[in-house]
Amino acid sequence: MTDPLAGMRAIDRRHPLGWDLGLAAAVALVSVNAGPPSGPVGWAVFAVVHAAVVLRRRRPQPALLVAGAAVAAGSLGALLAPAAPPWTYLAVWVLLFGAALRGSRRGSLATTVGVAALVAVCSLVAPPIAGPVTPREHVTLTLAVTGTSAAALLLGLQVRGRRQRLAAEQAEIARAAAVAERSRIAQEMHDVIGHNLSVIVSLATGGGVAVRTSPDDAERAFAAIGDVGRSSVREVRRVLRVLRHDASADGAPLSPQPGLDDVDALLDSVRGAGLAVALRRSGDLGGLDAGRRLAVYRIVQESLTNVLRHAGPGAHADVGIAREPGAVVVTVSDDGRGRPPTPGAGHGLLGMRERAAAYGGELEAGPTGAGWRVRARIPVDDQGGQEGTR
Structure with missing residues (x-):
């Protein structure tokens, strides 16, 4: 109507x-x-x-x-x-x-x-x-005109004040959206740069040792550093481009965010840095929406970054991505004996928890008897929709 x-x-x-x-x-x-x-x-x-x-x-x-x-x-x-x-x-x-x-x-x-x-x-x-007008009619008319004039003036002031309040509320909403966008950019950049820098440090450390014993291995390590560095630059530019245009209505072409199909390439870069990683997939993962795919990718990326930083030499990592009834479960565990990541020491664990919580999920991280494990559960509606989004 x-x-x-x-x-x-x-x-x-x-x-x-x-x-x-x-x-x-x-x-x-x-x-x-x-x-x-x-x-x-x-x-x-x-x-x-x-x-x-x-x-x-x-x-x-x-x-x-x-x-x-x-x-x-x-x-x-x-x-x-x-x-x-x-x-x-x-x-x-x-x-x-x-x-x-x-x-x-x-x-x-x-x-x-x-x-x-x-x-x-x-x-x-x-x-x-x-x-002729009686005195009573005269006074009544004057009071009516005066009262209506005052009412018109006050009504205009009231509507003006309401518009100003609405404008202030809209400005506050826009400010909050800008703060959230800056937080989103910071999270994306932390994930991208933190992971790639950890890979570069591992490669540089191995390459420095190999220079004296195996020049060919050192050459490959430094070539890999160049590849990771260039990949990092490209991904940072992609993130900034997407975050700049993802709300635009002008149909600007956007580079896709990483997802499940990019996990294999992520693991290859980690293996190149000297960390042995095994991947297990189970269940139908094809029905996940883009947001959940990105969340899974970033959780795996940040978890492996922490393994590179803290697990120590000779560590082995296992990555599991499983579609269970009503959820997708991501598990990253390692058998490292190095210093475990301290909760609250950085943005990594906090960022992973926020990504899971954004879809109504939860994330657990802590030591095990043989190392460290991260487990995230992100709800998914098995009937075709996506539940838990906030």
Whole structure:
């Protein structure tokens, strides 16, 4: 069902001048019915006040001042030539609302209040009623005009304040989104650079030893360092490019994020650094969405990075990726005897936990009797959807 207010707002955005002219004509029609002008002065005042309605958005304060001056002139003319001034208060109320809504300068509120007070005085001096007016009717009309003028002004201020609050909330949402995006960039860069630097350090250490005993092995190690370095540069550029354009609507071509198909290449780079790694896959992993594939890849990458850093020489690692009922389970264990990673010492374990928690999952990491193990469980809906996303 179409929202009529939404339709009117759409017309207003597409044809603002036509909307303003239509509103001025409607207000003038109501005003003529309430109190028709009489004589040239009355019609001139009537025309000026309702012409000001057309300018209420472009020049809210000048339009209100012109209308207030016209109302005062009409009241003075009615006193000089006994006749009822034209009914112009509806137009003035529309202008009061617009001036309170759009006034931005410090003195705009004082000007708006001053015009409202002037209109109240004019209704007291020259009420727009033909014929004799009783004192009670006179006071009632003045109070009605004054109260409605105040209501129009206060309503404009209220709507203006609400718009300002909404703008502030939107700015805060945008700021929070920017902070989250920076955190995301930091996490991606930590995973990429941390892993590749660990591989380079291992290769450089082995190459330094091989220089004296096996120049051919040293040459291969240093060539591998160059390959890993170039790969690191390419991946950093890809991450930055994707993070820059992944929310764009211009159809910019994006490089794919790594996933399960890239785990083999990841393990090859680790093996090249001297770590023996075995991979086991089980279950149907083809139905995972891109986000979960990336989470699995990063958890494996960070876990192997920690093995390279802490497991010590001669360590062996086992990587398991299994699709179980309702979840995909990632396990990385090693038999290293080196210093285990200290929880909270860096961003690695925290980042892995955050990646699992983003999909409603959990991650456990700790020592075993033979080394260190990381186990992550990421929920997956076996019925075809993805559950647990937050």
